Amino acid sequence: FKFFIVDDDIFCANVYQQYLKNMNYDDITYFSNGNDCLINLNQNPDIIFLDHNMEDITGFEVLKKIKRYNPNIYVVMVSGQENIKTAVDALKYGAFDYVIKDNNVCDKMALVIEKIIKVKEQLRLSNPTFIQKILGVF
DSSP: OOEEEEOSOHHHHHHHHHHHHHTTOOOEEEESSHHHHHHTGGGOOSEEEEESSOSSSOHHHHHHHHHHHOTTSEEEEEESSOOHHHHHHHHHTTOSEEEEOSTTHHHHHHHHHHHHHHHHHHHHHSOHHHHHHHHTOO
16 A cells, blocks of 8 residues: 655654554655645655645645545545544545544554445455446546
């Protein structure tokens, strides 16, 4: 897996990076803002952990642009506040999941990665036209 971590809080980003390394993932690129992430989408990340609340460009704007660039990238929105509307909007704009920054944030990230692995496996095993029907892509 190739990971992007996009967060203007370098402390949080370092914690995530170390946690992913401990899980034996080493292809991790860190960006301190959304624009740098967008410029580098040609590196084809599999999973992007995207901070919702950033200075230069909102997480939602970045999310929409990532999805326009490649709808198959799994974007996980990470937010400091527990806000149902934000979570719903994140999913509406194409995020795979929404994770709250708290003491268990890394455990939640690990669970999301497991879910993504299962989804990718299901997609690989199943009939692609079936998936296209589910996602409404004709």
